[in-house]
Amino acid sequence: MKAFQGTSTPFAKTLLFLTLLFPGVSKVNAQTVPGENAPRESLVRVKDLARIQGVRSNQLVGFGLVVGLAGSGDSKASLSTNKAVSHLLSRLGSQVTPDQVTTKNVASVIVTADLPPFAKVGDRLSVRVSSVGDASSLAGGSLIMTPLKAADSEIYAVAQGHLSLGVALAGASGSSTSSESAVKTIALSEGGVVEKEYPSRFLHGGKIHLSLLRPDFTTASRLAQALNRFYGEFAAKAENAGRVSVTVPPDIFQNPSFQLVDFVASLEQVRVSPDSRARVVINERTGTIIAGSNVQIKPVAISHGHLEIRIDEKSQRMNSLGGTTTIGELVKSVNALGAGPKDLVSIIQALSAAGALNAELVFL
Secondary structure, three states: OHHHOOOOOHHHHHHHHHHHHOHHHHHOOOOOOOOOOOOHHHOEEHHHHEEEOOOOOEEEEEEEEEEOOOOOOOOOOOHHHHHHHHHHHHHOOOOOOHHHOOOOOOEEEEEEEEEOOOOOOOOEEEEEEEEOOOOOOOOOOEEEEEEEEOOOOOEEEEEEEEOOOOHHHEOOOOOEOHHHHHOOEEEEEEEEEEOOOOOOOOOEOOEEEEEEOOOOHHHHHHHHHHHHHHHOOOOEEEEEOOEEEEEOOHHHHHOOOOOHHHHHHHHHOOEEOOOOOOEEEEEOOOOEEEEOOOOEEOOOEEEEOOEEEEEOOOOOOOEEEOOOEEHHHHHHHHHHOOOOHHHHHHHHHHHHHOOOEOOEEEEO
16 A cells, blocks of 8 residues: 555545545545535534434433431431431441431432443543432532443443532631522532443444434435535435435455544534524513524514504505515514514514414424
């Protein structure tokens, strides 16, 4: 392989091999894609549009005990805590029945965490500890070693550590504030340790599957076309609105300089112009209205209280907007007439009901 002489890094070797295998790579910069009519600033990386199937985090959960509480633990009526403490002491060599346990300094908790993809044994995890019983606060306690299981009931991590809220909750005199006495959930930074690796596979039958974060037929089609232009052959196929498959040529694995990670890295840097449905997002509580540039309003006359607006036709007694207008122009016109956010929300709802607003309304 004389063509690879002079290349020092694995990524450089892989990129050079891709250039020889796919003629289009030598003509296309990884940051731009020919054929895209959209402006440069509207192009988005594949890395930000889709995730690679098989590369995902996994949720972990476990049941544990927090000890060392200053009388803010579960009451005697919490049977699960009594049994859990009895079981823990039995494992440690002290035979105690549940009715002999005093739990005012102990609280039963649920511990949750996210196991990131490709996490290795010994890596640290951040966990969240939440009260299960009637404990008034978890602050100041210590979480006893708690196994964390995934959906397959296998243990992948353990969590343990001191639950401290820091000095931010202390008053000027050093005493705790009232908010500390009602803490039912505490985040424990790096309180978990990975004990078993979760297998992550992103190559399925010689293909890499891209799952769009926001499924859309137009975006999926554009993504497949951009990848095919980048690699200079029919390597990508849009299977549906949410999935694009990229075929890795079999002969590429025969080259000792090829790195699959570098191939995926080059794939992620291809830029695409995504498409989306026209949508207007409304928060009625705050009066916030967000609309995309592709939201259009058909010619219509609007009368709301003392407000009168006509779109497409001019009138001396009405505020006029020429032709098909946008939400932004309507907002400016309504604000100029002294209307408030609630008036604008009512107008937009009426426009949608009348079929004059070509967009989907989303209420928060």
